[in-house]
Amino acid sequence: MRRFDDEDLTGAEFRECDLSRARLVGVVMQDAEIDGLVTNLVVNGVEVMPYVEAELDRRHPVRLLIRSHEPVDLREAWRQLRDDWTTTTERVRCMPKNSEHHGVDGEWSMVETLRHLVFVHDSWFRRCVLGVTEPFTAMGLGPPFVMDQEESELDPFARPSLDEVLAVRNRQASDVEAWLAEVTLDQLARTAPVPDDDRWPPYAKGRTVRQCLRTVLDEEWAHHGFCKRDLDKLSRQDSS
Numbered sequence: 152m153r154r155f156d157d158e159d160l161t162g163a164e165f166r167e168c169d170l171s172r173a174r175l176v177g178v179v180m181q182d183a184e185i186d187g188l189v190t191n192l193v194v195n196g197v198e199v200m201p202y203v204e205a206e207l208d209r210r211h212p213v214r215l216l217i218r219s220h221e222p223v224d225l226r227e228a229w230r231q232l233r234d235d236w237t238t239t240t241e242r243v244r245c246m247p248k249n250s251e252h253h254g255v256d257g258e259w260s261m262v263e264t265l266r267h268l269v270f271v272h273d274s275w276f277r278r279c280v281l282g283v284t285e286p287f288t289a290m291g292l293g294p295p296f297v298m299d300q301e302e303s304e305l306d307p308f309a310r311p312s313l314d315e316v317l318a319v320r321n322r323q324a325s326d327v328e329a330w331l332a333e334v335t336l337d338q339l340a341r342t343a344p345v346p347d348d349d350r351w352p353p354y355a356k357g358r359t360v361r362q363c364l365r366t367v368l369d370e371e372w373a374h375h376g377f378c379k380r381d382l383d384k385l386s387r388q389d390s391s
Contacts, residue, residue, distance in 0.1 A: 180186045217368040226331045232371045251313045255381040265316045266292035271370045272323040279355045280362035282344030
């Protein structure tokens with residue numbers, strides 16, 4: 152375990168770090184931001200995540216639909232998520248040229264975010280929900296350790312336009328919509344038909360179809376929020 156005593160970490164950035172069981176004692180923390188998979192977070196003796204989750208649900212009711220086990224709710228969740236992306240796409244088209252390719256604070260640009268969701272669809276819907284073993288879409292964008300694998304089917308040098316990525320996204324969305332239109336409660340509860348190979352994602356075996364689908368919906372919601380946040384920052388920069 153690494154220990155930091157009397158360190159000045161002002162302005163430090165922790166990216167893709169595992170901080171499980173970290174303890175921050177006697178610290179000064181002002182104007183800090185935490186984005187990630189956070190559970191069981193205790194601040195000054197108070198477990199704060201139930202409050203955070205309740206506030207997120209209040210601000211974003213679609214999260215309640217995403218967690219539902221009812222097909223009708225999942226269909227509505229998908230519709231709302233797609234509508235949100237449509238609105239954001241229309242917004243970026245009205246922004247200065249190439250805004251869709253500009254990242255903020257080291258984060259993915261909008262196009263890169265959408266490419267990641269192409270990868271998420273291939274991974275968690277096509278492979279895990281449908282059990283299909285087709286190659287990954289080359290323009291998809293996975294985590295760095297996936298992109299660095301020599302046997303990866305992803306193209307690390309891909310530079311697609313917004314319209315090229317949206318064309319793939321629309322085809323993928325049609326597949327999800329067609330599947331959701333027919334899926335039953337029993338089908339959602341079944342063990343996901345994850346192909347028996349060593350390809351991504353390695354930790355999906357044993358999950359239910361519902362759990363794999365939720366990963367897709369959670370990723371859609373979370374990354375739309377990140378994208379909208381960064382477009383807000385870009386807009387403020389452009390107006391200053």
